[in-house]
Amino acid sequence: MTAKQSRRYFGTDGIRGLTNTTPMTAALAMKVGQAAARHFLRGQHIHRVVIGKDTRLSGYMMESALTAGFTSVGMDVTLLGPMPTPAVAMLTRSMRADLGVMISASHNPFHDNGIKLFGPDGYKLSDEDEAAIEALLEEEIALAEPRAIGRARRIDDAQGRYIHFAKATFPEQLRLDGLKIVIDCAHGAAYKVAPAALWELGAEVIAMGVAPDGFNINDKVGSTHPKALQLKVLESGADIGIALDGDADRLIVVDERGQVVDGDQLMALIASRAAEAGTLKGGALVATVMSNLGLERFLAGRGVALHRAAVGDRHVLEMMRTSGCNVGGEQSGHIILSDHATTGDGLVAALQVLSALVATGKPASELLHLFDPLPQLLKNVRFNGGAPLETAGVKAAIAAAGAALAGSGRLLIRKSGTEPLIRVMAEGEDKALVARVVDDVCAAVAAA
Structure with a gap:
């Protein structure tokens, strides 16, 4: 039996479910913390885990339970508070942590939650690591002696670190001066960092979905509900609208005419511009079996191949790594730019789109509709x-x-x-x- 077949708790993107129902209970979260800590306690250095979350009410409960689990086995905990999933992946690497955890159910309603785990390299865990952690969940896990219990601390500058990272992916010679941008943060993890990054780059920012109350994450806002963004773009006369999902690893765009632009069109823009600049690695874009045939034909006309992975950003990333490609993603808006990040990053992808908008001077309706999708x-x-x-x-x-x-x-x-x-x-x-x-x-x- 393979690791994938035997997994009881881990799905295609971590552990996810209805809060206070197995597997998404505080008791199991604590056990996951203990099991993951025990699996990654290697070597004699001080071991550390970085924990971020989105804005769901249950995030407090899950954060506390995971902290108890990690510290009880002897691993120090660094708490980031509400932060995008890609920020957790980035900070796991930059802080030399042994493990990263994101508490989020992505684009799901508030009553769901999930646990995503990242290894010290910032990539999601392998099937083998997940299988090993699952095996430990069925065992009695050895706890640390009192003197070796881990410590927990919250860092206050996590948001600033991620904003600096995201801005560094934007071309240094460009600014967003003169652009009116509506940003919809889905009342989720990026509600502070995304508007701040755009403002610091010079944009006139109209922010929506930035008033989380624990219950309204993804509620009629965000990348899976673009209608509100479409209306706001038209009402405000904005140049472009950007919608993220609850954990900000997904991006959907609305042009100045109020038309929704999906991940296929965004990938067409990013991949074709990278090919023109000579920075597209592997001579191809990695998408999924769901991406439109129109995208494949558009890329072929520019000498760029399209590799199709199974549905799921994890499968896209696996194919990117094996084929040597640096651009990949899904029609749903997960876009992975491996020169910058180890997972999908909605804000970083949006900045690549905005840099093209500034560099070309074209309206979004022209720039972002590069091919006619087939029915x-x-x-x-x-x-x-x-x-x-x-x-x-x-x-x-x-x-x-x-x-x-x-x-x-x-x-x-x-x-x-x-x-x-x-x-x-x-x-x-x-x-x-x-x-x-x-x-x-x-x-x-x-x-x-």
């Missing part, structure tokens, strides 16, 4: 046990759909990793054909 349709079909994809009827429907799209589109069928759902996605030049093949496959799955 794409995704539907989910719930099934009641069994293996519907193995039935003759479903196999025949999939074969027929693939044949119908041959040469003009593509078909993607995948089983959800968390629910009894089959996801059916098709895209192609003929919108009616795309709809028909998706409906045909969905009907076959439902009847299986």
Whole structure:
């Protein structure tokens, strides 16, 4: 059995769930702290873990439980307070910590929470590390003797350190003077640092989603709910709107006309400009199987390949590292720029977009619409046990759909990793054909 197959608590992005329900309880969080500390207590140096969180009410509880777990085993804790996920990854490395922890459920509602772990290199833990920690969760973990219990301290300048880091990724010769930018922080982790970074670079900043109360994170704001940002951009006459999610590792943009720009268009801009400048490594962009065929064709026209990873920024990063690429991401707005960061960073990605806006002098509506997406349709079909994809009827429907799209589109069928759902996605030049093949496959799955 592989590490991935045997994982009980860790999903594709750490541990996540409904707060006060297993696995997202204070008791388990303390045990995770103990297990992770025991796994990373290596060598004779003073061991340290860096802990950040977003703005959920349950963050206080989870932070305290994790702190108790880490210190009880003998690891010192540095508390950052509300900080973006990429800031935790960056500070884990810069502070020479043995481990980094982000308490967040990303774009989920306030009642969920999660625990993301980073190794000393700032990358998310490997499957092997997660499997080792899970094994320790089933054991009685040896606690430190009283004299060796860890200490906990909160640092006050964490936000300033991250702002400085983010600004350093913006071209030194450029400024944001004269740009009116609406920034939507989703009442989440970046509610202070993102507006401050843009203001320090000279922009006129209109901030929204910057009044967290413990309950309103991602509530009708942020990258998964861009409607409020669209209205604010039009109302204020802004040059561009930027939306982050609850932990600020995801970016969606709104142009000056109020049109939403997804991750595919943003990656097209960043990758093509990097190729022109000779800074694109690996000769390719790494995206996922969900990225639009229009992106692939646009890049091909500029001599840039598109590598497709499985859905999830973790899979994108793995492929980036194995293929030597430095730009990757997802249609949903996770954009990884490995020259700057070890994980998706919404603010850093936004600064690359803004630098292009300043350098070209073009309006966002022109700069950020580099290709026409092909019609794409995704539907989910719930099934009641069994293996519907193995039935003759479903196999025949999939074969027929693939044949119908041959040469003009593509078909993607995948089983959800968390629910009894089959996801059916098709895209192609003929919108009616795309709809028909998706409906045909969905009907076959439902009847299986």
